[in-house]
Amino acid sequence: MKVLIADDHDVVRRGLKQILEEEFHAIKFGEARNAEEAIALASKQTWDVVILDINMPGKSGFEAMKEIRAARPKLPILILSVQPEDQYAIPVLKAGASGYLTKDSASAELVNAFKKVASGGKYVSPSIAEKLASSLTDARDKAPHELLSVREFQVMRLLSSGKTPSQIASELKLSVQAVSTYRSRILQKLKITNNADLVRYAMQNGLVH
DSSP: EEEEEESOHHHHHHHHHHHHHOOOTTTTEEESSSHHHHHHHHSSSOOOOEEEEEEOSOHHHHHHHHHHHHHHOOOOOEESSOOHHHHHHHHHHHHOSEEEEEESSOHHHHHHHHHHHTTOOOOHHHHHHHHHHHHOSGGGGOGGEEESSSSHHHHHHHHHHTTTTTHHHHHTTHHHHHHHHHHHHHHHHOOOOSSHHHHHHHHTTTOOO
């Protein structure tokens, strides 16, 4: 079995390899430090599973997932992220991921998730399975923030937590202009006009603490 691990932290890649090697003895790994490397390796070689981080320098893991999915529609992609499961899992799964796992998950959960996606299934935690079922409603019944893309949602949370466009650009490895473009889309989708309204909306919906 060949597994591609895409994460910009060496210690994370090393830890994932150690956990999986203990469970699967005939396993081989490829490694990518950013989305561009992940896309290139996924396109040029044959893999059984891709484990992909959402937040990496340059292109996001979410963007990498979309490109890999376009090139290899049947390739299982397990998303591993520090982002909160309750806010990110559903949009990522709906966009084509085979599973979503937070980086603080136990080793046993990682192994279970890996087995599930490697066999062609989908992995979600019980709590997310319940939310996913209840989210399968008409878009008119959804809260406005549920219609944001993953990247828009990231920018929205950072803006509503008080960070400036330049700080957000640095954290997400984007240009300030790109952050401003996302901000405009967010305000339009949420039908609000300024950052004060954005903070109020985020607090009312429990999206910031």
